[in-house]
Amino acid sequence: MTADMAHWPEEDARTYRAAGYWRGETYADHLTRLADEHGDRTAVVDERVRLSYLELDARAVRVAHGLTGLGIGAGDRVLVQLPNRAEFLVLWFALAKIGAVPVHTQPGHRHAELTHLARLSEASAYVIPDTHARFDHRDLAETVRGAAPSLRHVIVVGDPGDHGFTAYSDLEGARPAEPLPPHGARSGDMALLLLSGGTTGLPKLIPRTHDDYLYNARAAGEVCGLGPDTVYLAVLPVAFNYTMNCPGVLGALAVGGTVVMAPDPDPALCQSLVEAEGVTVTSINPQLAPLWLEEAAAGAADLSTLQILQVGSARLADDVAKRMVAELDCTVQQIFGMAEGLICLTRPTDPPEIVTTTQGRPISEADEVRVVDDDGTEVPEGEVGELLTRGPYTLRGYYRAAEHNARSFTADGFYRTGDRVRRVPTGHLIVAGRSKDQINRAGEKIAATEVEGHLAAHPTIRSAALVPAPDPVLGERSVAFVETTGQGTPTRRDLVGFLAERGLAAYKVPDEVRALDAMPLTPVGKADKKALAALLAETAEGAAR
Known part of the structure; x- marks a missing residue:
């Protein structure tokens, strides 16, 4: 273990290599091999360009070469804040070719998050669009550069x-006369840094290696049956692990498929x-999901x-899942996973009852899962407990x-996910919520995720989020923020x-209902409960005046 990154114990690493999960390939070698194998096949499409594997x-x-000309090289961390366009992938693989490490940020991140990430990673460069979604990222970058001494370059x-x-x-226009110098990266080295997906606090950095991230894509792609004819549409931000590798963009490229970058998530x-x-x-x-329907x-x-x-990144309500299965002429696949590693998918062969009520089962036979109570004792099958996991693509420690x-980790290397789940006899998991996403109303514990699922079934509610508010009698009361279909609240x-x-039990009925024009979302598309809590605090402060 180093101060920056915890590695798998050598015994586990040998096991994963012997089983073929880890194949000793880096992403620099990976793209070269894909270009050799797939040549002129289309790799990436956006609204501006179409690139073959050779062109990518x-x-x-x-x-x-352009990056090395700036003095960026092996081991350097680079903040990447680009929307869904081909340059994201060109840059991502370029960093791999020099042994540098992309730090995935989201288009919606601003000064607080980016300054934190730049300082934590000691990033040497920051890559941005000039403007995106009517926001000028150059002014933001100037502020971040002033607050993060390590940033030597901003690339636009x-x-x-x-x-x-x-x-x-200027970088992409380089015409190098000599081969790239050896970068020295090994397959067990850190390939990228992802961000923790919590809805509160500043994000933590998640180190992923070449070995484990390549296996992640391969295993998820096998479950989904991806092949050379696959055409994957990146709807959500490409820097989001869900879009990037579950199996996502990298999973499609790994089998010679095509990636289409949607510039906007608008369903139409x-x-x-x-x-x-x-x-x-x-x-x-x-x-x-309702908008797609x-x-x-x-x-x-x-x-x-x-x-x-x-459908993933948050718990899909059972009723919405049933509508999707009934109304769409394709396989609906629930996904539950985390940038820290473990991915669960429903299978294309699963019966509708499993697809509409569970969030899938692990993609790898080497994924180890425990469901435990507050004392760390495994609970009986079907009971709710905290999910612990370890395996060949689940981290052993956050970065620095x-x-x-x-x-966050047990003595024997299991990651404490903070997710509360139930495991059914088939091995599928049903997500009951987050350990911290509970409301204590007069001593009764309310799982917000459960109530939100029921609220989403109401004919006039498009999305819902349940948050606690201080109450002098109850301790906490529940407030439901709802975005409606326009047919009344x-x-x-x-x-x-x-x-x-x-x-549903009477005590779980929201004590208050508030309508929103649009649900505030985190950069990774989850209901932003931090913003909703701030809204409640503002209202309470105003009422006290």
């Missing part, structure tokens, strides 16, 4: 402006891309090529976080009857 590799080599895809930043086009746009590009697989989150019902686009529609690691009295009919 050649551009990555040119950008790698587009117009670099007048801040003294480097134009990405994305479904038009399904028709135009012959998309076979895509991934959305529960917030988009509405758009599909309108019939504006031909979705006949779509074989698998994944020794104190946090002492709490249900009152608490309406919900009393509706939830009673669904068999």
Whole structure:
């Protein structure tokens, strides 16, 4: 173990290598091999360009030369904040070719998150678009650079402006006369840094190695049946692990498939891309699911090529899952996973009852799963407990976080996920919520995820989030924030009857209902409960004046 990154014990590493999970390949070698094998096949499509595997590799080599010209090399960390476009992947593989480490950030991150990540990773460079979604990232980068002494370079895809930043086009326009110098990266080295997906606090950094991340994509791709004819549509941000590797972008490329980058997650746009590009697989989150159903019902686009529609990143309500299975002419696949490692998928052969009520089972036979009580004792099958896991693609420690690691991992290397689940006889998991996502109402514990699932079944509610508010009598009361379909907002009295009919205990009915024009989301597409809590605090402060 180093101060920066915890590695798998050597005995486990030998086991994973002997079993063929880890194959000793780096991403630099991986792209070269893919270019040799798939040549002129289309690798990446966005609204501007179409790149073959050979072109993707050649551009990555040119950008790698440009990066070395800036003094960026092996071991350097580079913040990457790019939207869904081909340059993300060209840059990502270019960094691999020089042994540098991309730090995945999200388009929605701002000064607080980015300064924290730059300082924690000691990033030497920061790559941004000039503008995205009507936001000028150059001004943001100037602020972050001023607060993070390690940042030597800001690289801009587009117009670099007048801040003294480097134009990405200058890197991609390089015409190197000599081969790249050896980078010395090994397959067990850190390949990238992902971000923890919590809804509160600043993100932690998750180190993933070449070995484990390549296996992650391969195992998930095998479950989904990906092959050379796969066309994967990246709807959610590509830097999000779900989009990148579950099996996602890297899973499609690993088998010679094509990746289509959606510039915007708008369902109408994305479904038009399904028709135009012959998309076979895509991934959305529960917030988009009702909108996809509405758009599909309108019939504006031909979705006949779509074989698998994944829904993940948060718990999909059973009722919405049943609608999707009934109304869409493709395989609906639930996914439950984490950037820290473990991925669970329902299988294309699973019966509808499993697909609509569970969040899948682990993708690898080497994934080890325990469901335990507060004392760490395994609970009987079917009972709720905290999920612990370890395996060939699940981390053994966060990056530069020794104190946090002492709490987050057991002595024998199991990761304490903080997720509360039930395991059914088939091995599938049902997500009951987060250990910290509970409301203590007069001594009764309310799992927010459970109530949110029932609220999502209401005909006028598009999405819901349940958060606690301080209460002098109850200790905490529950507040339901709802985004509606535009057909009226249900009152608490309406919900009393509706939830009673669904068999929910009376104490779980929200004490208050608040309508939102749009649900605030975290950069990875989950309901932003931190923002909702702040909204509650503002309201309480205003009422006290």
